[in-house]
Amino acid sequence: MLLLTKTTSTTMWVSPQHHCPGQTSITSQNGFVSFPKSSTTSRAVSFNMGNPHTTLPPSGSFKKPINQPITDCNTQIRKFCEVGNLKMAMDLVCNAQKSELELATYCSVLQLCADLKSLDEGRKVHSFIDSRGIEMQNALAPKLAFMYLSCGDLREGRRVFDRMANEKVFLWNMLLSEYAKIGNFEESIMLYERMVEFGVEANSYTFSCILKCLAAKKSVAKGERVHGYLLKLGFGAYNTVVNSLIAFYFKCGRTESARKLFNELCDRDVITWNSMISGYTANGRAEKGVEVFIDMLSTGIRVDLATIVSVLAGCANVGVISLGRSLHAYAIKAGFNKEITFNNTLIGMYTNCGDIDGASRIFYNLGERSVVSCTSMIAGYARDGLSDKAIALFHEMKMEGIKLDIFSVTSILHACACSGSLEDGKEVHNYIRENNMDLDVSVSNALMDMYAKCGSMEDALSIFSQMPIKDIVSWNTMIGGYSKNSMPNEALHLFGAMQQELKPDIVTLTCVLPSCASLAALDRGREVHAHLLRNGLAFDNYVVNALIDMYVKCGALVLARSLFDKTPVKDLVSWVVMVAGYGMHGFGREAIAAFKKMRKAGIVPDEVSFISILHACSHSGLLHEGWRFFDIMRNDCNIKPKLEHYACMVDLLARSGKLLKAYRFVETMPIEPDASVWGALLCGCRIHHDVKLAEKVAEHIFKLEPDNMRYYVLIATIYAEAEKWEEVKKLKERIGRRGLRKNPCCSWIEIKGKHHIFVAGDNSYPQAKTIDSLIKEWSTKMKAEGYFPKLRYALTKGENMQKETPRCGHTERRAMAFGIMSFPPGKILRITTNLRVCSDCHEMAKYVSKKIGNEIVLRDSNRFHHFKNGSCSCRGYW
């Protein structure tokens, strides 16, 4: 039934062949017989698979004795073979005497085994041949190899093949395509090279197959050599070969080469046109594909299903729904709308163009629903953020008994990942285990991604470590997962391990950069940058923006700026990264200038851009400018402020000492304030020592986020600075009751790519003696010169809180002293600390930058401090 519809459809839409003179001359030149297109039908009923030379016995290999009876067993066996009765033929073979059977008879039986794909019977024939000591000669060995290859026993087929004289191109082709079928393209390519070396002349089938393999491996150079060779053999105008070449060049991204071939080919068939359309689409040039389609219509070639599907996929890629709709109408007229393949693509087109309702209308009106239809719909829902509907459809499929394949499970996992629904994700994981799909690399990758996006890196790692074969996506998913889950050490560690196994690509490097940024690992970041430059990957905007961000966050603002200046096409993200960078480093005026320049360049700011400019204003205490941007956002740009924007404004007001105004601002917000908004106010209360307001604010916060340690620390500090030790004690008890733990403070400095970490409470670091004495020397001198360190700290271990080392353990100054000891004078010290910098260390950094003369760039949890010649870029705003 299926076969019937297929044949009718091809014959219906294929145009009459118009032969150009070139083709006829080429075919005769090479001795090729051209078959009519309708040979598909005859192939379906005939069992004669081999070429005439192998099915007919070689002349002279057997001679019928004249006096033999008509019912000779050779004749009988061959008669059974002709009608396809393998059982009877085998019975006769089993019972025959050794000398009785001719070579050609074995060949016939083997041919039938191949046609019927009966490996067992074929093996039996092989063992007869061996046990009867029949010489493997002439047609027998090739036929045996053919039988094994046809029945899917590639290994045995190869063994027979290797032991015979193989000058037959047919068998070489078959072997090549079998290796290609199982994805072993390397072996196929190697065999092709050996074949050419042997002097076996390739034909059109060879070229089709080898070009496919080379396309899969993206071996452009080898492909070009094959191209040259096939021209030499006279295939330059041979339709199927050129079609294969076109597909090859497209798959390697060489659209111009493909176009040139197309232009020069006179015998273009429907496949040629389809290849052009899909080739352009696959290379992100869908508009070109549509152009080709329009040309195709004007030539009068009948379009087929593949044409429509390719053009629709192109519409989906560029999001041209108008063309998609007219194609939809056209396809209905042409009768394609009964084809499930067409409908599946249509669903994809509508979802990609953002018309999810149009897609689901088609989906729910489908007479027959395949896995692919469901997958397209699930993918569409996931893209549109409708994860619930995607997951519901998954359950529907299970109910209907539709078996999910690797595509559908990866789609559904993607939906779970997008919505962060770990429970649903685990259910899908169970389904995958039950159906033994967890061996597939793509499925495992999707599982890891789901777990990573749901925040469970342990589950992701357990899958990763159990994968027998990992591809580059597996590594990238893990590294990116660690990066996004704030596990930068793990990300960098895995990045190192990956480099032992395979070469990182552009995705790996962009996944690693945020981790370098978060650890302020400037040397590692520069290595990544160098890697990108060496491989010519540093031109993609996404990558360049990640690089600028990395330099900003590693404290190398100058490097960030010079990279930014060199970027020819600056997009919104490039500008925003730079604005945020200036802001973080305390250069509010520069941030404002950059923001203005961005708008002048015609780039429209979005929500996120306003967060960064408002932050920049608050880090530099630019209250009026901040208000102005808040108004611009609401009035000029029509962006409704979100919680982050309100938090920035509260921060700005509170830092400037306008605490009551800030409080009223929070109370009158049109949206419900969250802990971060109140937290900004609490921060202001600390700076301006307003204990009463702080208590009021804290009550709001503890209602919203009772378990966030950050706020307990902040309010405790406020009490401590007001010397309300009773309140500090109560707060400590409250923390104890909730079982909260403090994040240990640590600071680090990178020296020659190695991190030297100082953790609070750990006094056994290397060179402790020298470091401590250097710090002591500084404190003594500071006291003598009139610096007054504060001695009020909160949340320490003992009872006598005034006299203790603070929570930060002064790790910042240890890193600083170590840097001074290790670096030559004049070198910039880059230090990172995981909490807010303590005011004592802040003072000491000022002192060191003046007395020793080194510039110090200190990153705390909130911003950067540039110490130069005794002053800090934060100007007290922190």
Added chain:
DNA sequence: ATTCATCTCA
């Protein structure tokens, strides 16, 4: 015995 066509993961 070739060549084109729908759904997946960073």
